Amino acid sequence: MNWARKAKKSVPGEWNMNDMPVIKALEKGETYTYPPTMVHGAMWYKCEKCCKKWRMWLEKGLEDKIQDKLEPDKHKPVPFTIMCKCGGLANHVFWQDDISLGGYRPISEHMSYFKNDPSKDCGVPVVR
Numbered sequence: 773m774n775w776a777r778k779a780k781k782s783v784p785g786e787w788n789m790n791d792m793p794v795i796k797a798l799e800k801g802e803t804y805t806y807p808p809t810m811v812h813g814a815m816w817y818k819c820e821k822c823c824k825k826w827r828m829w830l831e832k833g834l835e836d837k838i839q840d841k842l843e844p845d846k847h848k849p850v851p852f853t854i855m856c857k858c859g860g861l862a863n864h865v866f867w868q869d870d871i872s873l874g875g876y877r878p879i880s881e882h883m884s885y886f887k888n889d890p891s892k893d894c895g896v897p898v899v900r
């Protein structure tokens with residue numbers, strides 16, 4: 773099941789808790805650091821070298837349409853190209869499959885994401 777597509781169907785409108793991959797991961801016993809990293813969506817990245825594809829979750833305040841509506845001046849982007857664990861370069865792909873959760877949700881410890889570091893102008897990739 774490609775839940776990225778499924779997620780898209782649920783937004784806007786009510787989020788079905790059973791469809792939510794983040795909560796599912798936590799229910800499976802995966803742990804998260806406290807306080808958990810809160811995200812509002814994700815983007816797919818694909819490595820040019822090893823061809824691995826994975827989701828990069830977006831921490832609150834990064835490419836954040838919810839926050840942008842309230843404070844457009846504080847819009848903060850994430851990089852188009854990041855470093856893969858293999859040492860290759862990974863690009864943002866499947867733009868049409870960007871995931872929007874419609875709210876903020878926690879991610880578990882093993883999930884890759886862009887960190888919102890207040891001292892940086894751009895999201896910092898945390899690939900795990």
Ligand SMILES: [Zn+2]
Binds near residue numbers: 821822823856859861
């Ligand atoms: Zn790679």
